[in-house]
Each structure stands twice: as C-alpha cells, then as structure tokens.
Amino acid sequence: MSVVALCGGIGGAKLALGLYHALPAADLTLIGNTGDDFTHLGFSISPDLDTVCYTLSGLADQVRGWGRGDESWNFMEGVRQLGGPDWFNLGDRDLALHALRSDALRRGESLTEITARIAGQMGITARLLPMSDDPVRTVIATPDGWLAFQEYFVRDRCAPKVVGVRYEGAEAALANPAALAALADPATEAIIICPSNPVLSIDPILSVPGIRAALAKATAPVVAVSPLIGGLAVKGPTAEIMREMGLGATAASVCAHYGDILNGFVLDEADAAEHGALPVATSVTRTLMTTLDDRIALARFTLEFARDLGKRP
C-alpha cells in the first residue's frame, strides 16, 4: 500500500515510525515541515526533519523526543563558557549533522538531496522529503510583537500568547516536486496527516503553493489523526495555541480546521462523543502512542480506515 504522510516533529514522528513498521519501507513517503528551520550559531538546523530521521533510525532520545539518545553536551558547555547563547541545545553528535548539512547547503546542494543522504546514512529506507527546498519560516505574533519560531518555542518555552502565525516565504516557495508527484500519483492509496500541531507543523506544509491543491485533487483519501485527546495535547502547546487563536481545542476543532481537504478523521476514544457530529467519515481508537506497539497499532488502524474509505472519484 503506497502511502504519503505529512508530519511535523515529535508527535508526527511517532506515527511516522508506526507507518514505517506497518508498511514496506519503499511504500512510504514522508513530507516534513521545514517551517521550524533556522540558522543558529552559523548552523542550518532542520529540527522536524532531524526528529523524523532520529526517530525512524532508532537514534532519538526516547524521553525528550528531539535530538539523539547517545548524546554528550561538551559543545554547549564550551558555548556557555564563552558567553554564547545557550538556550538552544545542540548535542555533540547532533552537531555533526548540522555541520554537514550547513556545509552541503553552502556548496549548493538542495535540502532534499542532503536529507535523502543523511537518512540513507542512518539506514532509513523510507523517503523523507522536505516540503520545499526554499526557506519558509514560521513566525509567531504575540501581544509584544513577532517572534521567530524557535525563540517562541524553545527560548520562551511557548509562554507568550499566540495571536497569529505567519509562514514567511511560503508564497514564493516552490513545493518539493517529488512531494507533489507522490500526492498526485494514482498508485498512492492513502494520504495521512500525522497527529502534529495543525497550526505549527501541518499548516506550514499546506501553505506552500500547490500542496493544498494537490491534496484536494488526489485520488487517495486524505485522513488526519487528531493530535488532541480529551482537549489536551500529549506534548507541546497545540491545545493552548488553538484556543488562543480562537480555533477551539477539541478533536472536532482540529477536523474543522483542516476543512474540506479531509476525507477521514481518526479521533481518540476519549473524544468518542464528538464522533457523530463531524462532517467527514470518522473512526475512533486509542491514539496515545506510548510504546512502539501503540505506534504500529495506530498506523495499521489508520491505514485500514483509509483503505475502507477507498479511492476518491
């Protein structure tokens, strides 16, 4: 079963790992969010692509969800000793990835090529595509002004109120041609929107011209998995942001936010009461992914649901 999945970082990567186990690797294409990317201490950092790579390769830190498990922090200690900015933690081994990517970008390689090479070196056999090779940067409007995404998310620990979000550069960005081709491919049998933050992780992907239209035109059913359980996110500020932006913070509000790009919506047992009121086909299951088995079970459930929905006319 050939599948395309849109995903952000930690939450999305959990389902991506489940899909990776549930499908032959060659059947899985992941489209990753690059709205969180930024340049820090001269390094080009792509947190969500890296989280997916570390998660699929088994290198991820199981508690933090980002970065590597087998990490040391000598570089950060050095930065601190020299009075440098220490709010964004770059582990020693993780730093190797940022150095190689930064160097390759400077030599004119595309983010798509670099990501494919890095994923290959980590032994990942599914395809991971950045949404675009052009810079798109998520910026957050707060009552005190605009913040770059990582300033809001890591430096300020998501404390500022979010009154708006912009995806800078999106209008001029070219969608990854391989991503567009995968979405349009008649052999693609399901398009999954992973349980990532709709506003911070999925909307940046949808903001790249051509991607939303490709979802609308695809013959494969588009199925989203709710990132909220009982009105709460497993990790991160999804519920708060959706509430602050006046979108509501229920599974139903996530479904409404995606609107007519969806054919199906998977929601948690805790939200079963919302099931009947949604405007698309819905299916209820346990969506909390604590173990690898949970990730695989949710992936299989979602694929089965998409298969039952069948191709769109």
Ligand code: FO1
């Ligand atoms: N998240 C944090 O909360 N604190 C960090 O210091 C941090 C460092 C970091 C370094 C590399 C990387 O790939 C990711 C990192 N993240 C960190 C996670 C990341 O910034 C966010 O989880 C995502 O951007 C949101 O999806």
